[in-house]
Amino acid sequence: MNLAYYPGCSGLGTSREYERSTRAACTALGVKLTDIPDWSCCGSTPAHALEHALSGALSARNLVGAAKVGCDTVATPCPSCLSNLKTARHRMADDGFRAKVGRLLDQPAEKLADLPDVQSVLETLVTRVGLDAIRAKVRQPLAGLRVAPYYGCIMTRPADVMRFDDPENPTSMDDLLTALGAEVVPFPYKVECCGASYGVTRRDIVARLSGRLLGAARDAGAHAVVVACPLCQMNLDLRQTQVEWPGGRAVDMPVFYFTQLLGRALGVPDAELGLEQLCVDPAIAFRRAAQAVAARQAEEAALAAKAAAKAAQAKQAASANEGGRA
Amino acid sequence: MDVTNLESVRDDDFIHAVMEESGQDLTHCYQCGNCTAGCPCGFAYDIQVSQIMRNLQAGRKDKVLNSRSIWLCLSCSSCTTRCPNNIDVARVMDVLRHIARREGRVAERGVTTFWDAFLASVRKHGRVYELGVVANYVARTGRVWTDIDLLPRIAPKGKLSPMPHGIQGRDEIARIFQRYEEERTR
Amino acid sequence: MRIGVFVCHCGSNIGGTVDVPGVAQVARAYPDVVFSSDTMYACSEPGQAAIVDAIREHALDGVVVASCTPRMHEPTFRRTVERAGLNRYMFEMANIREHVSWIGKDREANSNKAAELVRMAVEKLRLNAPLYPKSFDVTKRVLVIGGGVAGIQAALDCADGGIEVVLVERESTIGGKMAKLDKTFPTVDCSSCILGPKMVDVSQHPNIRLYAHAEVEKIGGYVGNFKVDVRRKATYVDWELCTGCGLCMEKCPSKKSPDAFNEHVGVTTSINIPFPQAIPKKAIIDPTSCRQFVKGKCGVCAKVCPTGAIRYDMEDQVVTEEVGAIITATGYDLFDYTRYAEYGGGRYPDVITSLQYERLLSASGPTGGHVKRPSDGKEPKTVVFIQCVGSRDRSVDRPYCSGFCCMYTAKQAVLTKDHIPDSRSYVFYMDIRANGKMYEEFTRRAMEEYGVQYVRGRVSMIVPQGDKYLVRGVDTLLGEQVEVPADLVVLAVGAESSHGAPQLAEKLRISYDNYGFFMESHCKLRPVETNTAGVYLAGACQGPKDIPSSVGQGSAAAAKVLGLFSRGRLESDPQISQVDVRRCVGCGKCITTCPYGAIEWMELRGEMKARVIETVCQGCGICTVTCPQGAIQLQHFTDNQILAEVNALCLS
Structure with a gap:
């Protein structure tokens, strides 16, 4: 089964580290990705907010391209691309919509009836590679790292189109x-x-919504937030200085792409994962994790010492008792 | 506040257009308010999404299409996911934007300017050129201080491309837009 | 033959879109028709009198009435022709209302179709023959399935009426959902105080035989003579010996068994009597958690039981009961709220169901009637109730209103204030449905006297926040998003059909709807009857119902059974299959296909032939289409009669 890869435009810019870490992690796991030749933008929100057929055409061009190179499935790291590509494919079942999209494209509409399936890279990894296989390849476990997993709003929704994980409480x-x-x-x-994408036009909206997310991660005691979306990452990381922190208490909260942590655990060198391209210093998270591990070890040692002391005391008391009896 | 004459405000053609284009049956909405309850952007709306739905049922075209809410909807699908009547509310909001754009009604000019800048970039290069989009947006809106505070944070990271990544099939993409415009004006 | 045709206007119901006098006129030309007329209401007294008069005046020996569905008025007109001296089967009905006037608007097409339906009826009637019912004895005992309040009421009313009752209950005690409730609306009286005496009556009534922890396995036979296999599931305690002293529960070392009676709020012992007023008050062992069963050693209960009642080797037992009628009162189950992931999907300990909350309110519950949060045992000060969880929600395939949640929520909010005077309750609702006697007044009291805050709107999400839960909703009357930090959230879960209901319906040969609720014979006029003679419904197995309605139906079903049994003998329906032994080749196909076991072998002059057991045959007709010889014929629906109808339609 051939897997086509659709990087998405932000992978060439603001989410370079997602793109780099995705490729590095896939290589480490033996997942071969075939780039869609001369892929183009899916149109993202601006296209579907303007007209569905336009959005469908911009997406369909890429799915047709994937089919041309013999791929039956397209994987993409970006949920916005995922949503557009999947929605386009989903709506293509409607004859009227397919004809409308066909009129916008160079290709005839018939080609659009049977387009490759689309999935997120996350789905590819958990379903094709599988957690057991991944677990077996972990060289550097993320011990002590407390993370808040943030999936973003559209990777699983609407459920009847996305058909992956739970729409309200995903767990993959x-x-x-x-x-x-x-x-x-x-x-x-x-x-x-x-x-x-309202950061540019309505900063107040992003400040409030991203602030709530970061505040919840802070309150849950997370060392970092882990995301699967370039836009989410940008809002939470780059714009972290702009957000309204609940209760006014700001912290430095590193925001990783899940592929960066995956790569790190698999032993991929940091340089290939683009960790240095994150705005909030990721070292903060690893430092907190190390502290947590140290604290836990100290606690365990203290507990063990206490137990040993108690046992010794009991032994002493018992021998004293015996001595008395004797 | 004026008394609303339900007969005179009702635009049945508008109701039918929204139902047709969205594929959603507006009569299924029983106004439980769950879409509003979960809408992350409700705090910024001028009309809450459940009231958009109610106004649609009443056929109040002007009220709905002139609202700011339809431009502030984040397309996050919370409403769609939780609607007890299986209405794809997010799709209805999308369709309202389509109709409003066709009629040249935009209550949040900044949002559409950004989107237009985005699509212009796609049309030109085949892929989005991020710096170009922001520059275009700033030029069109005159908001020269937009995100200037972020520049020192992002510049050293070496992520922003100084140049667009044009694709070979640029003309193909341009033709998609061209045909779209022709279809629209037809 | 001399046939009379009567075409009914049914006011404007038929007359509006059918040329009724025209149809009557056309019918006069049909073979053997000697009289025809139109009539405004054939079913009315003058309408029927006109039929009787015409039969006498024109010496008719067969009658066709073209009117409504035979389901309503066929019995009426059969009695009419009988009054005039004809056999009741010398009558046919053409349905020109449901099949014509109500479904088409084209007057000409309607009139033509009506005339053709009349012609078909006439052609069939020409081949009809008088049929005579036989009478048979009735077993004057009734089976009641389900020991909730509806089943209890039905059982007591039947028993008081002097007939023997077999009451089968799936759980180890009767009482059903009502036994789990703390108080009942709108009077706020103690549920177990009013139900308890009835439960005791059941256990002490000489006419009632109770099988608890038992299920109906197989049902055979027919009205008046059913044969029912009841599986008495192993309880591992000899109930003849068990005195319900409770010593075993005290000593049982396995204390983490699921506590189903308390809706899994907390745990219980593996040997258990679910609650103090249980009937029968007998212990039962849960083999999934009992150490003796799981680990193979323990035996504590056997050692302490003063009467030596413990039987680890007990097995299920099947008993057969003969009854003449069956009342099913199998109640309902609760919607599985974990399907609402946005409300935590079961992950949040202090987001509980309304029935769990009843157990927290109840003095016999796991907290002794003190309202404590499951997570930390703290008394909640802010309680949020969310209505319509699993009701009026197409997205989870529960589009219907469960009917009683509005009222029990108001009651629980009132009780919350009684238990915790410094608390505040919020109720998120969509519409308040309080259409019972004193119901509306009760919800008003909740708001006016108890200060319950009613918020019109749904809740979108529950978010844990510290040791509280942020309930994010909407107040659609304010037109604003709202949130409430709650200590406890109670979900007013809706009703769904009892698990296993469709399977039971199939054993009973009754219909059920898309959601598993049993279908009544007529939604208005035959609410406790089913389409299977001798099988009746009571309570929420037919659809969500509150206590007064369930009790009312229990009594209604009992009245139906008593009415049935008041006749000494029952008449069998002569519309059954008959074998023509000259044509029967003894292939036995009919015997294997009959769903009722109504055909048996018989020997006739050394040859094996099929024979229909008249009292068992239900007249379904499956055998007639199976028989390769056409030797078995359903009376009143013979091949010739049906072909005559087909020919009337196709050849004319």
Whole structure:
């Protein structure tokens, strides 16, 4: 089964580290990605907010391109691309819509009836590679790292189009991160919107919504937020200085792409994962994790010492008792 | 506040157009309000989404198409996911934007300017050129201080491309837009 | 033959879109028709009198009435012709209302179709023959399935009426959902105080035989003479010996068994009597958690039981009961709220169901009637109730209103204030449905006297926040998004059909709807009857119902059974299959296909032939289409009669 790869435009710019870490992690796991030749933009929100057939045509061009190179499935890291590509394919079942899209494209509409399936890279990894195989390849477990998994609003919704994981409480990334040795904190806002692309035009919206997410991660004791979406990452990381922190208490909250943590756990060198391209210093998270591990070890040692002391005391008391009896 | 004459405000053609284009049956909405309850952007709306739905049922075209809410909807699909009547509310909001754009009604000019800048970039290069989109947006809106505070944060990261990544099939993409415009004006 | 045709206007119901006098006139030309007329209401007294007069005046020996569905008025007109001295089967009905006037608007097409339906009826009637019912004895015992309040009422009313009752209950005690309730609306009286005496009556009534922890396995026979196999599931305690002293529960070392009676709020012992007023008050062992069963060693209960009642080797037992009628009162189950992931999907300990909350309110519940949060045992000060969880929600395939949630929520909000005077309750609702006597007044009291805050709108999401839960909703009357930090959230879960209901319906040969609720014979006029003679419905198995309605139906079903049994003998329907032994080749195909076991072998002059057991045959006709010889014929629906109708339609 051939897997086509659709990087999405932001992979060439603001989400370079997602793109780099995705490729690095896939290579480490033996997942071969065939780039769609001369792929183009899916049109994202601006296209579907203007007209559905336009959005459908911009997406369909890429799916046709994937079919041309013999691929039956397209994987993409970006949920916005995923949503557009999947929606286009879903709506193509409607004859009227397909004809309308066909009129916008160079290709005839017949080609659009049977387009390749689309899935997120996350889905590819958890379903094709599988958690057991991933777990077996972990070289550097993310011990002590407490993470808040944030899926973004559209990777699983609407459920009848996306058909992956639970639309309200997805768990695939939780499971993946757990397999990597991280500790997943209960995070109630897994699918609550971060403000999407409104950062430029309505900063107040992103400030509030992303602030709520970061505040919840802070309150849950997370060392970092882990995301699967370039836009979410930008809002939470780059714009972290702009957000309204609930209660006014700002912290430095690193925001990783899940592929970066995956790559790290698999032993991929940091340089290939683009960790240095994150705005909030990722070292903060690893430092907190190391502290947590140290604290836990100290606690365990203290407990063991206490237990040993108690046992010794009991032994002493017992021998004293025996001595008395004797 | 004026008394609303339900007969005179009702535009049945508008109701039918929204139902037709969205494929959603507006009569299924029983106004439970769940879409509003979960809408992350409700705080910024002038008309809450459940009231958009109610106004649609009443056929109040002007009220709906002139609202700011339809431009602030984040397309996050919370409403769609939780609607007890299986209405794809997010799709209805999308369709309202389509109709409003066709009629040249835009209550949040900044949003559409950004989207237009985005699509212009796609049309020109085949892929989005991020710096170009922001530059275009700033030029069109005159908001020269937009995100200037972020520049020192992002510049050293070496992520922003100084040049667009044009594709070979640029003309193909341009033709899609051209045909779209021809279809629209037809 | 001399046939009379009567075409009914049914006011404007038929007359509006059918040329009724025209149809009557056309019918006069049909073979053997000697009289025809139109009539305004054939079913009315003058309408029937006109039929009787015409039969006498024109010496008719067969009658066709073209009017409505035979389901309503066929019995009426059969009695009419009988009054005039004809056999009741010398009558045919053409349905020109449901099949014609109500479904088409084209007057000419309608009139033509009506005339053709009349012609078909006439052609069939020409081949009709008088049929005579036989009478048979009735077993004057009734089976009641389900020991909730509806079944209890039905059982007591039947028993008081002097007939023997076999009451089968799936759980180890009767009482059903009502036994789990703390108080009942709108009077706020103690549920177990009013139900308890009835439960005791059941256990003490000489006419009632109770099988608890038992299920109906197989049902055979027919009205008046059913044969029912009841599986008495193993309880591992000899109930003849068990005195219900409770010593075994005290000593049982396995204390983490699921507590179903308390809706899984907390746990219980593996040997258990579910609650103090249980009937029968007998212990039962849960083999999924009992150490003796799981680990193979323990035996504590056997050691402490003063009467030596413990039987680890007990097995299920099947008993057969003969009854003449069956009342099914199998109640309902609760919607599985974990399907609402946005409300935590079961992950949040302090988001509970309304029935769990009843157990927290109840003095016999796991907290002794003190309202404590499951997570930390704290008394909640802010309680949020969310209505319509699994009701009026197409997205989870529960589009119907469960009917009683509005009222029990108001009651629980009132009780919350009684238990915790410094608390505040919020109720998120869509519409308040309080259409019972004193119901509306009760919800008003909740708001006016108890200060319950009613918020019109749904809740979108529940978010844990510290040791509270942020309930994010909408107040559609304010037109604003709202949120409430709650200590406890109670979900007013809706009703769904009892698990296993469709399977039971198939055993009973009754219909059920898309959601598993049993179908009544007529939604208005035959609410407790089914389309299977001798099988009756009571309570929420037919659809969500509150206590007064369930009790009312229990009594209604009992009245139907008593009415049935008041006749000494029952008449069998002569519309059954008959074998022509000259044509029967003894292939036995009919015997294997009959769903009722109504055909048996018989020997006739050394040859094996099929024979219909008249009292068992239900007249379904499957055998007639199976028989390769056409030797078995359904009376009143013979091949010739049906072909005559087909020919009338196709050849004319």
